Amino acid sequence: MQDKIAMTAPGGEALLFLTDDQIRRGIEAMYFAYRAFTSDPDLILAEMDYGRAHHRALHFIHRDPGLTVTALLDVLGVTKQSLNRVLRTLIEDGLVDSRVGRRDRRERQLYLTDSGTALERKLSETQRARLRTAFRTAGPQAVAGFRQVLEAMMDRDMLRQYRAFRDLPDTP
Template sequence: MQHAGLRDGLPAPAGGENLLFLTDEQIRRGIEAMYFAYRAFTSDPDLILDEIGYGRAHHRALHFINRDPGLTVTSLLEVLGVTKQSLNRVLRALIEDGLVDSRVGRRDRRERQLRLTDKGAALERRLSEAQRARMKAAYRNAGPQAVAGFRQVLEAMMDRDTRAQFQSLLDAPTAGARG
């Protein structure tokens, strides 16, 4: 059921007269800003990953396993939205290199639960430190209203299923998260 004033699950602007109309040029600039911001956001971890022969998929796996120790392979597949074959390649490398520990599930022996080893946690911390510092500096510089607006824009870009998945992630405890 859709709540009055909500469009695609997001609050409608206060008063229809305050709708934001953007030109194609402004939209293009926003898209380009996203590309350049993402490039800057990933640049520091990319240097570290390149040194050890890993890619961004390895970083994302480390991030979400760190966030939720005991995460199942099936849950990680859902969060990352990658193929089983692609994730298996990434996990195999992380396990063989001693960064991730994979154990049989306690409740369901068919499940594989994932945890970072101490070595994996240290790498995840190293990869994420610069990103956290970059986000903190940007948030501080932009101010609380801009931060709230930025998050609204990001969430508005997500389709309904992705937004629900993101919200469930926000609602979950963050046992492994730091800082």
């Protein structure tokens, strides 16, 4: 027996009935979309012996220059040991600059170097191009719905973090 999930509008009328099979297909679509979304950057990262954790660190440091190591740990949801390995490599390779905190000298603030900015741009442009094409194909209503679905999947803390980054000014 499959469960059906009924979604209703504020007025109480049924909008959508989803079966377990439809939910499973949604999960599979997320897996395949994520694989496609990460495939181009993965090729670039592999040439440098980097992984997706390096890309995520570069992305969030780029979005919020001066981000502290503690804040980056919170955003990425990884262990301190794991992040330290990634940051050590990025710093040694001249892509990230770690500076003493302005307010608290115990904090380390992270900035991309010019080389780090160039790599982040190269990695992210492939993803922007893929999303741009998908968004144009799907249309504005689908894009708005997609964002609503993604936000609805986030727990409260993740949604707070997402909104904090969403509200930052765009970076070139």
